[in-house]
Amino acid sequence: MKHHVRLFGVPVRVDPTFLILIAVFGYLFFLSGDDPDGAEMFVLWIPLVTGAVLAHELGHAFAGRAFGLTPFILLHGMGGLTVFGARQHRELSHGRRILISLAGPFAGFAVGAVAFFAERYGGFVPETIAQRTLNIAWLITLIWGLVNLVPILPLDGGHVVATALERFFGFRGRRYARVLSILIALSLSAVCLALWEEWFWAALGAILAVQNYRAYRIEKRWEEADPLADVLERGYEALAAENLALARKVADAAKERAVTDGAKARIAHLEAWTALMSNEPVEARRQLERAAPSGQRDAYLEGRVLLATGDASAALEPLTEALEDRSEDEVADALVEAIRLTGNLEPLRALLRVDARIERAGVEPLRRVASGLSDAQAGEILDRLFDYGGDPLDAYAAACRRAADEPERAFTALRSALDAGLDPARLESDDLAGLDPTRLRSLRALVASAEE
Incomplete structure (x- = not known):
């Protein structure tokens, strides 16, 4: 069963806590007073907030996808979260990670700017529902973006600071960012309470401070329990830069700190990657065998080494x-x-x-x-992806791949794609040239009559 929807090709899941929380705020803003348009504004409030948060998260998602990552968006009680597939050995540069962090707020600002200029110059009568809707839309995107730029983890501004500190201090940079987040969160909490008696923002600052303190303690314990983390990170950074000589030096230095079988296995993985990238698959396999007794696995490394050794x-x-x-x-x-x-x-x-x-x-x-596979294999995969996600382009792609050798299954996939919302103009594609032209004309005529 599918538990998410797709928006511009990005999977999006909405947790019920997200809708509950914005409904509570909508009630406080519009239904708890004597607003004559309160009911209408409450109904509009939920899609407005959802749209603003989605615009923000899609900014992250599109930026990450541009750099080769696979995004997934979750809307939850504290807002939104965009996650990507792990990049263990070819991690993005610090600059690109910062761009992904900043893309969210600025995507929101762009959407807010459209709403702002529409309100100001669209000729809307003041205090009407249309004018108030646009006003709320740009205010939400502005406030949400500015809040996220505050340099406190896990906000986007905090991630920017953490990434910059990691650039200069390596593994410890994130812990330094935690300390900075705690100080800023407590300071903002105190200012909100002392100057404006804003209990909500003061409480939020206190919550963020506590979260960062707990994360700081956990990360510190990790570092104390894992003295190799910083060294191995430098080794993989050297691999990403294709500096194989430096990667070997890092592995040799790490051996001096390795005591447990697990630590030795992680060094062996680094040496295996270095050997593989040096076109020495036999040595890479030997390093994998060294790591095997520890039970620690890198499935991708294992698969690559097996491929390289035939x-x-x-x-x-x-x-x-x-x-x-x-x-x-x-x-x-x-x-x-x-x-x-x-x-x-x-x-x-x-x-x-x-x-x-x-x-x-x-x-x-x-x-x-x-x-990258044969037409029959690709058709099988694309059929399953259509069943899973309902994207008409998957069914259309399956039809194109099967057009030459499996016309019956191609027509079935094509009908499914049209039923799911495929643009009928796709029926004119040369990719479908292998299909029976008479049946294809009939399908086009059927679509045309349905549109009339």
């Missing part, structure tokens, strides 16, 4: 598993290579049978896998 059949399972952990193009491409070498789609079929596994892997990476 064992594509064994690579299928770990690469399919890796697609769920890291929704990235490079994982999808490696899985395509393994499937094309073996012709075996079974591990991927097992993933596609479970909605939760599709959600973890991400629709875009699965579409990428389909694009």
Whole structure:
């Protein structure tokens, strides 16, 4: 069963707490007083707030997607959250991470600017519902954006500061950002209470301060329990920059601190990646075997090493598993290579049978896998993605891939796409040239008569 909707290709899930909270605020603003238009404004308030938060989160999502990430949006009681697939070994640059953080507020500002100018110059009569709706729309986007730019984690401004500090101080940078967040949150809380008696904002500041203090203590314990974290992060940064000599030096330095089997395994993973990128697959496999007794696995690394050593059949399972952990193009491409070498789609079929596994892997990476496979294999994957998400473009893509060899199934997919809202103009595409022209004309005529 599908638990989310798709907006501009981005999965969006709305938690009930989000709607409950904005309904409570709407009641306080419009229904608890003597506003003559209170009922109408309350009804409009919920989609206005939802739209403002979605515009903000879509800014993050579009920016992340532009840099190759797979976004997922969750609207919850505290606002919105955009999450992406993990990028363990080829992490985005600090600059790009900052751009993704800033994209949310500025996307909201852009939407708010449209509402502002429409209100000011659209000729609306003051105090009418239309004028008040536009006024509230730009105020919400402005306030939401400004609040998120405050340099307190987990707000966007806090992430910008944390990313900048990580650029200079590595692993410890986020802990420094936590300290700064605590100080700013407590200061703002005190100012709101002392100068304006704003209990809501004061309480929010106190909550954020407590959250950051707890996170600080947890991260400090992690660092104390994991002295290798900072060193290994530098090693993977060296790999991302393709500085293999530096990555080897970092691994050698880390060995001096490694005591437990788990620590040694993580160093072995770094050395395996370095060997793999140095075109030394046998050495990479040897390093993986060193890490095996600890039980720590990197499924993507395992799959890549097996592929590089010529064992594509064994690579299928770990690469399919890796697609769920890291929704990235490079994982999808490696899985395509393994499937094309073996012709075996079974591990991927097992993933596609479970909605939760599709959600973890991400629709875009699965579409990428389909694009690299045979027409029959791609059609099977795209049919399942249409069943999962209901996107008419998936059914249309399945029809295009099956047009030459499976015309009956192609027509079935095409009808499903049209029923799901596909633009009928797509029926003129050359990608459907393999279909029976008479039946295709009949389908076009059927669509045309339905539109009349």
